[in-house]
Amino acid sequence: MEDYIPFALAGLREHAARVLVVVNGSLSESGRAKLEPVSDEILVRENVGFDIWAHRDALDHVGAGIAEFDEILLTNDTWFGPVRPYGPVFERMGAGEAHFWGMTDHAREEPNPFTGKGVLHYHLQSFWIAVRREMFLSPEWAAYWRDLPEMPDYFDAVLKHEAVFTEYFASRGFRHEVAFGSEGYPTDHPALFNPDLLLADGCPVLKRRPFFHYPPFLDRHAVIGREILREVEGYGYPMAHLWQDLARNVAPKILNTDAAMLEVLPEIDVSYDPDRPFRIAAILNIVHVDMAEEMLERVAGLPGPIDLFITTNEEKRAVAIGQVLxxxxxxNFGRRDLRLVPSKAGRHMSAFLVGCRDVVRDGGYDLIVKIHSKKSSRKSYNSSRYFTRHQLENLLGTPGYAANVLALFQREPGLGAVFPPTVHIGIGTMGRAWSYYRPRAEAIASELGIRVPIDEVSPLAPLGGMWIGRPDALGVLISREWTYDDYAPSKDFPHAPLGPTQERLLAYAAGERGFHVRTIMNAEHAEISHTSLEYKLDQISSTTPGYPIEQIQFLHRAGWTGHGGVAGLARMYLRLNHPRVSRAIDPFYRLARFGVVSLKSARARVSGRA
Known part of the structure; x- marks a missing residue:
């Protein structure tokens, strides 16, 4: 049970004679404990039919007792509030003579954007519908709910209820009003496109959708989540409730984008409070001894007491590191602990989750700093060098920068971890950061009980394996007692080593505990990254018309391009222009492609032996 729900109900309770809460699915004891103080009754039902069928069951449950009330309010949990007070809205709408009213509405559209044809009628948005006695005691009301169709998916809920409810009752003579009508705003859907303007006009609620909607769509309409959140915080809404819900229920990369959660921090300390220091454990995995001194200096730049834990996997390296220490x-370190880990399997991740499990789980630290001596023989010199810079400088730049990083944790108790954004210069991470890892990540998430939605294309993750985080945010990952044997090659996932898979799950594990994550950069790397991304996007967009969302949808319909060639281009053509034919031949294409790949692989092995 997310805390924003009882907070919203507590405010409503001041204006309601009775509060009936309907829970779709199951309700834990802790959830019940949160709801009971802000409700008169709790009804738990099967999770079918979305909130609409929940409303129907609630009406059936109340039965004839509904006649005791002058007005009923049907609402759901798709909004945060009260951001502004409920009272003025209830007072203003209570003075009207409508039979039913809504908080916001949606203008008429033709064609219907959901079906591509017909009309989407003007309608009050169903997340908040208040109904007066003349209507809810009428035979038309009884007939509407009696004949309510089944709603197996979201679009059914929109097309079979939300989009027809207002028209159904208006056509039968019932008058309706709206508290914040779209005609007074610059778009047809202000709850999504202009929530800041609604709040400025006194709207008490903020829809959750601007923070989980498809980011290219919001980009197309210039909906800036960061600006909206700044307004919400300014009105005094408890932001911890908002972040807890979004962290648990929104795919992290989508949330990071919609809410613009990248922090570009200055190199000079402007925000750290020395009167609220953290107890910090710095865990360094060092296999390149020539990097040891730089890593120590960066960690020593953090403010506050720091205990140092160093892992390495060879005796001679341990001796050399000891000499550096x-x-x-x-x-200025407190404890200095140099540990020789017994296995190279899993590299820095096994050294962290196995070799330093006691530090993370039982050490009593407020924050854990995890870095390692990253070099790659598989990358070019420049790529490897920039990769290392990108990780260390964006995590622990100057002492002032590091202080500003810690200030983020002081400012936000729900902040679980910070790490640099995805590196994309010199390395082809964009569009393929899941690669072979996603199936194994999903399997581990299921095993550990991580229910946070998994991002589709790439995870939001510390792909360099370096971050700063709260031990509680790592709790799900550390709850399992990993062993070095777990890091041996897997028969089920031969191309997805466990260590990199675990890296990709950090944000999802934190979200399961209700912690959100942020990406961080210094100004220099932001300048480098933005100019590179801008040019690359400009070039990629040059051959595809439309806005980015239209270009993306076109390319997704076309599908995987492979390495080009006649077969690949023909398949793309069929997917775009003859999708039925494409679906029919796809199984044969994949079979043929697999055969070619297997033959090439066999030839490569024969050539290698020769």
Whole structure:
């Protein structure tokens, strides 16, 4: 049970004679404990029919007792509130003579955007519908709910209820009003496109959708979530409730984009409060001893008491690192713990989750800093060098920058972890960061009880394996007692090593505990990244017409391009212009492609032996 729900109900309770809460699915004891103080009765039902059938069951449950009331309010949990007070809206709408009223509405559209044809009638949005006695005691009301069709998916809920409810009753002589009508705003759907203007006019609720809707769609309409959130915080809404819900229920990369959760921090301390220090454990995995001194200096730049834990996998490296530690006694660390881990399997992730499990789980630290000596022989010199810079400088730049990073955790108790955004210069991560890892990540998420939605194309993740986070946010990952044997090659997932898979699950594990994550950069890397991304997007967009959302949808319909060639281009043509034919031949295409790939692989192995 997310905390924003009882908070919203507590405000409504001041204006209601009776509050009936309907729960779709199951209700935990802790959830019940949160709801009971703000409700008169709780009805738990099977999770079918969305909120509409929940409303029908609630009306059946109340039965003839509904005649005791002057007005009933049908609402759901798709909004945050009260951001502004409920009272003025109830007072204003109570003075009207309508039979039913809504908080917001949606203008008439032709053709219907959901079906591509017909008309989407003007309608009050169903997340908030208040109905007076003349209507809810009428035979028309009884008939509407008696004949309510089944609603197996979201579009049924929109097309069979929300889009028809207003027209149904208006056509039968019932008058309706809206508290914040779309005709007074610059778009047809202000609850999605102009929530800041609604709030400025006194609307007490904020729809959740601007923070989980498809990011290219919001980009097309210039809906800036960060600006909306700044307004909401300014009105005094408890932001911890909002972040907890979004972290648990929105795919992290979507949330990071919709809410613009990248923090570009200055190199000079402007926000850290030294009177509220953290107890910090810095865990460094060092296999490249030549990087040890730089890593120590960066960690030593953090404010507050720091205990140092270093892992390495060879005795001679441990000796060399010990010499560096002895030479740098000037660096202000508390505890200094050098650990020789017994296995190279899993590299820095096994050293962290197995070799330092006691530190993360039982050490009593407020924050964990995890970095490692990253170099890659599989990348070019420049790519490897920039990759390392991108990780260390965006996580622990100057001491002032590091202080500003910690200030984020001071500001937001629900912030679970921070890490650099996806590196894309010199490395082909964009569009394929899941690669072979997604099936294994989904399997681990299921095993650990992580229910946060998984992003489709790429995860929001510390792909360099470096981050700063709260131990509680890592709780789901650390709850399992991993062993070094777990990091051995997997028969089920031969191309997805466990360590990189675990990296990709950090934000999802944090979200399961109600913690959100942020990406962080310094100004120099933001300048480098933005100019590179801008040029690359400009070039990619040059051959495809339309706005980015239209270009993306076109390319998704066309499908995987492979390496080009006649077969690949023909398949794309069929997918775009003859989708039925494409679906019919796809199984044969995949079979043929698999045969070709297998033959090439066999030839490569024969050539290698020769």
């Amino acid at each position: 002895e030479r740098r006694r000037d660096l």
